[in-house]
Amino acid sequence: YRPIFRQLKARKEKRIVLDCNVDKIGEILKQAQQVGMLTEEQSYVITSLDFHSLNLDDFKYGRTNITAFRLVDVSNKRVLETVNEWMRGELQRGVDLGFAPRNLRTETALMYDAVHLLARGLTQLDHGRLVTIKPLDCDLTDTWIDGHSLYNYMKMVELDGLSGNIKFDTRGFRSEFELQVLDLVETGVRKVGTWSKGSGLFLDVRQSVNEKRRPTLFNKTIVVSTILSDPYTMYKESSHKLEGNDQFEGFCVDLVEEMSKKLKFNYTIKLADDGVYGSSIRDADGNIVGWDGIIAEVISGVADIGIGDLTINTDRSQGVDFTTPWMNTGISILFIAPTKQPPSLFSFLSPLSLDVWFYMSAAYVFASLILFALARFTPYEWVNPYPCIEEPDELENELTLSNCLWHNWGSLMQQGSDIAPKAVSTRMVAGMWWFFTLIMISSYTANLAAFLTVERLVSPISSAEDLAKQTKIKYGALLGGSTARFFLESKYGPYQKMGDFMKKNKKQVMVPSNQEGVEKVLESNGGYAYFMERQV
Known part of the structure; x- marks a missing residue:
């Protein structure tokens, strides 16, 4: 069996199913041990229901994940009593069954x-x-x-x-019927779960982890692969030259440190060689031919674990196993917020639209002309300019065109005027103009106060669909990240269109790190939007 195990080792196979006669299992495991295929990295599933009956002293200290099944519960009190009674009866007849009750x-x-x-x-x-x-x-x-x-x-x-x-x-x-799930630990074969047709598989994870998995990292040094991403993994600012793990800080660094304290292991932080999170590399037929980034280093054994703001998706799950996520997030659009422009010389005109200003000016001129015309026709506006002369040759009218314009302008400015209409008709026109100015001045004052105190900022985009509908604002994502792959593989029309745009303009819109994406947004002055994780 050694040539077969050498082939499996060369192919870096770590999950092996052993389906053979129970009498051959010991020899097969011994030869696997000889070629280095019975270590902590391998996992074996043995289909024989008699695995518990073997002498496993040579294998139980290797910390290999060996799982088997058992139909007969040899720890059951009734089973032990039945077998012991059976053995005593056979011994009375001079027959030795040749096995211990627990090896039934x-x-x-x-x-x-x-x-x-x-x-x-x-x-x-x-x-x-x-x-x-x-x-x-x-x-x-x-x-x-x-x-x-x-x-x-x-x-x-x-x-x-x-x-x-x-x-x-x-x-x-x-x-x-019920099958017991067994795990090989340092104390021997231990039951860690059950399977039945009705209930399915039930595993007591605490027994498996507490008995076997937790001590496997004790006093060992593991390599942790990550990439630089604020605030998860960053270079520590210092006036002195730092080396090793001391040169890094961030949430992920603190997380690994706490893990090492609880599980009693040492670690070395290593930045991924290509500086990307990791995704599958596929051929023209869509088959996976390789990996890159953190995922590739974990698969190849360069690193023992990978940590970072790494999104769990179906593609990556085909290559590595993930822990329970420590953060659930979504995709957001990073875009420079519209800034309030400094007030200009004619900002006082902003509370009212251009049309309103035009109609108000026309109303001012029209009201002044009406007032002037009525003052010409009514006799009550013609007065004696010389009170000492009872019958003067000429009468005077104060409501000239210039005075009418001045009178209406004064009321519009809420300043009044010394000139006042005397006839009923002119007073009616003046009263309607005053009422009009009251409404307009009140509206202008209210709008001016709101305009000066409330900043009206209108963003040109509010969703990903808005980006897909326009061509002025460019957009991109992290090169090789899960966000970019989401758009590239999406079947939804707008997202598919955006994925095609990113692929076509890869050099202009895709960035190698989130930090560069943020800088690109700040430098674009509203001409670039960046897709990234919300918490980042």
Whole structure:
């Protein structure tokens, strides 16, 4: 078996299923150990139901993840009592069964249960009808007349045997049996879970982790792969030259430090060679041919674990296993916020639109002309300029065109005027103009106060769809990141269009780090938007 294990080692296979006779398992595991394929990096699943009966002292200290199954619960009190009683009875007859109760094999237990099942079926058959006996020849086609009845009685029997609960369905298959999931630890074979047809697989994770997994990192040095990304992993600012782990700081660095304290291991932080998070490399047919970034270093064994603001997705899950995420986030658009422009010389005109200013000016001129015309026609506006002369040759009218304009302008400015209309008609026009100016001045004052105190900023984009509909603002994401892959592989129309744009303008819009993406947004003055994780 050594050549096979050497091939598996060369291919860096770490998950192996061993399906063979139980008597060969010990030799196979020994040869796997000899070629270095029985270490902490390998995981074995053994299909034999008699794995518990083997002598595993040579393998239980290697910390290899070996999982097996067992039908017979040899730790069950009733099973132990039955086997001990059986062994004592055979010893009285001078027969040594040759095994310890805890090494009871599945075939032996099934044979024992089969005899009891047959006896129970014959008993019920005998109670139900008269059983006839006749000799049969195996070479002939004759059958026992009570054979089918015995078969049906045996299907109805339900009992607790050495192999657990014995019960059959209508087709004669055994149902409601339970398999125990075993794990090899330093103390021997240990039950870590169960499987049944009805309940499925149930694992007691605490037993497996506490008994075996936790001590595996004790006093070991592991390599942690990461990339620079604020505020998760950053270079520490210092006036002195720093080396090793001391040159890094950030959330991920603190997280690894706390893990090392709890699990008692040492670590070395290593930046990924290509500086990317990692994704699959595919050929023209879409098949995975390699990986890059942190993922590649973990798969190749350059690093033991990878840490960072690494998004868990289906693509990466095909290459590595992830822990429970320590942050759930989403994609956001980083875009420079519109800034308030400094007030200009004509900012006082901003509270009202140009149309309103035009119509108000026209109303001012029109009201002044109406007032002037009525003052010309009404006799009550013509007065004696010389009070000492009772019948002067000329009368004077104060509401000249210039005075009418001045009168209306004064009321518009809320300053009043010494000139006042005297006739009813002119006073009516003046009153309507005053009411108009009251409304306009109140509206202008309110809008001016709001304009000066409230900053009205209108962003040109509010969603990813807005970016997809325009061409003025460029947009991109982290090169080789999960955000970029999301757009490149999306089937949704607007997102697919954006993915095509990013792919076509890769050199102009894609950046190698989040920091460069932020700087590009700041330098673009509103001409570039960057997709990144919300918390980043």
